[in-house]
Amino acid sequence: MSDTTKYVLDEERLPSTWYNIAADLPKPLSPVIHPGTGQPIGPDDLAPLFPMALIAQEVSSDRDIEIPEPVRQVYRMWRPTPLIRARNLEKALDTPAKIYYKYEGVSPAGSHKPNTAVPQAFYNKDAGINKLTTETGAGQWGSALAFACAHFGIDLDVFMVKVSFEQKPYRRALMETYGARCVASPSSETNAGKTILAENPNSPGSLGIAISEAVEVAATNDDTKYSLGSVLNHVLTHQTVLGKEAVEQMEMTGNWPDILIGCTGGGSNFSGLVNPFLGKQLNGGPKIRVIAVEPAACPSLTKGKYAYDFGDTGHLTPLVKMHTLGSTFVPPPFHAGGLRYHGMAPLVSHLQDLGLIESRAYHQTECFAAGVQFARAEGIVPAPEANHAIKAVVDEALVCKEAGAGRTILFNLSGHGHFDMQAYTDYFAGKLTDQSYAEEELAMALAGLPAIAAE
Numbered sequence: 001m002s003d004t005t006k007y008v009l010d011e012e013r014l015p016s017t018w019y020n021i022a023a024d025l026p027k028p029l030s031p032v033i034h035p036g037t038g039q040p041i042g043p044d045d046l047a048p049l050f051p052m053a054l055i056a057q058e059v060s061s062d063r064d065i066e067i068p069e070p071v072r073q074v075y076r077m078w079r080p081t082p083l084i085r086a087r088n089l090e091k092a093l094d095t096p097a098k099i100y101y102k103y104e105g106v107s108p109a110g111s112h113k114p115n116t117a118v119p120q121a122f123y124n125k126d127a128g129i130n131k132l133t134t135e136t137g138a139g140q141w142g143s144a145l146a147f148a149c150a151h152f153g154i155d156l157d158v159f160m161v162k163v164s165f166e167q168k169p170y171r172r173a174l175m176e177t178y179g180a181r182c183v184a185s186p187s188s189e190t191n192a193g194k195t196i197l198a199e200n201p202n203s204p205g206s207l208g209i210a211i212s213e214a215v216e217v218a219a220t221n222d223d224t225k226y227s228l229g230s231v232l233n234h235v236l237t238h239q240t241v242l243g244k245e246a247v248e249q250m251e252m253t254g255n256w257p258d259i260l261i262g263c264t265g266g267g268s269n270f271s272g273l274v275n276p277f278l279g280k281q282l283n284g285g286p287k288i289r290v291i292a293v294e295p296a297a298c299p300s301l302t303k304g305k306y307a308y309d310f311g312d313t314g315h316l317t318p319l320v321k322m323h324t325l326g327s328t329f330v331p332p333p334f335h336a337g338g339l340r341y342h343g344m345a346p347l348v349s350h351l352q353d354l355g356l357i358e359s360r361a362y363h364q365t366e367c368f369a370a371g372v373q374f375a376r377a378e379g380i381v382p383a384p385e386a387n388h389a390i391k392a393v394v395d396e397a398l399v400c401k402e403a404g405a406g407r408t409i410l411f412n413l414s415g416h417g418h419f420d421m422q423a424y425t426d427y428f429a430g431k432l433t434d435q436s437y438a439e440e441e442l443a444m445a446l447a448g449l450p451a452i453a454a455e
Helices: 052-058 069-075 087-093 114-126 140-152 162-167 169-177 191-199 207-219 233-253 268-282 346-353 364-378 384-403 421-428 439-447
Strands: 004-007 017-019 064-066 083-086 098-103 131-136 155-161 181-185 259-263 289-295 305-310 319-324 358-362 408-413
Touching (some): 052 233, 069 114, 083 364, 087 384, 114 131, 114 140, 114 233, 131 140, 131 207, 140 155, 140 169, 155 169, 162 169, 169 181, 233 408, 268 346, 289 346, 289 384, 319 346, 364 421, 384 408
Parallel strands (some): 098 408, 259 289, 259 408, 289 358
Antiparallel strands (some): 004 083, 017 064, 305 319
16 A cells, blocks of 8 residues: 555535534633623624624624635635545554644645635625735744735735744745735834834734734724634634545545644634534534644643633733733744744633643644654655644654554644745754743733633
8 A cells, every 4th residue: 555645535525614613512602802891892893803794704603604606716726635644654653543634735825824814805805895904923824815815906914923024034925925015023013013112122023912013003994904814713614624624534534533633823723623523523423532732832721821811912902711821921932933822712712621622732842853753754844833733643643552552643734834944944953942931921911811700
């Protein structure tokens, strides 16, 4: 048998709906709170930032949400994506476990992010919006939205976390190639950015800061809306196109997964994979162990507090209940920029609170070691973010080896690392070190949480 086994769906098998796990949760999500009134927000509160179609999806309790045909037409440029059995990695680890990965690096932007960028651009264009703002960490989200905006003829300003802006010039170049304008955050273009720079002129930036800048621009310009690449319910729902494909592909293999693994920063690629499988479980299907993997330098699920908090550093967003390190927490400048967010998606946080998922955290050098091992076995160089998932896969496969258990492991390889080779260069040169956050800074950030009871 070939050392590489791909399970590829025909284009006609492209899902026609996204899956909304909110319909099947045993306990509903906590409401989003207006910071001024302390009351649950309504659609009008979100209207300055999002078109009504996305607001409706954000609060929807429908299990299936139709994917518009114009979105499916763009999806067909790379979807359905392959499911691959990692036989060479299995051999390298000498494990009886069966390891599969859903490979999202085949998209034009090189990651899973276009799964939501395309519908967000579509719904904004359909609402007559011709300009968007957004933030990006590692640059994968910015690249994806730039691609989508180019397709639908929308102007885009991207506030890119400064440390990633400096570390990843080719991501910036990709965004500019698609026609977006990329700005290092914190910047002097917004009041939020100016405030941060006044306090710390050398701030490396964070996703929370970049969100504040992007939200401020959208909220103060009637012709501009805001677009977010993770965290919110509608974003996570769009990502389930990949998980719905994976469900059908795993059925083709004859091996239903015992363990699901995904890296988590805001929660989009993780939710995209696991939610359709959890939906099967919640409706009487087999129970699956689900592992969310995050960086030890920004451990919202494993070290954060489950409480109401702002989604941004400048406190321009509503309050959401999530696992958070505090909105003022600035993570150290490790290379997995897509995982440098102070909070976890409310939906992912809720799943952990319900006991449906578990979480763990790793340092970056051990994740890069796992990524290199994967690349040498499977031929794909993973993004630094995906290396966190791979580290957990390796650990679980070795547990299977020790136990002599032939479990089936499925993980999401959320993107390739072709724009992150400086990180690999630094790793091989011994310059990539494990980053630690300051305990006193975390304590201060958590002490500043809004005074709203987390029921």
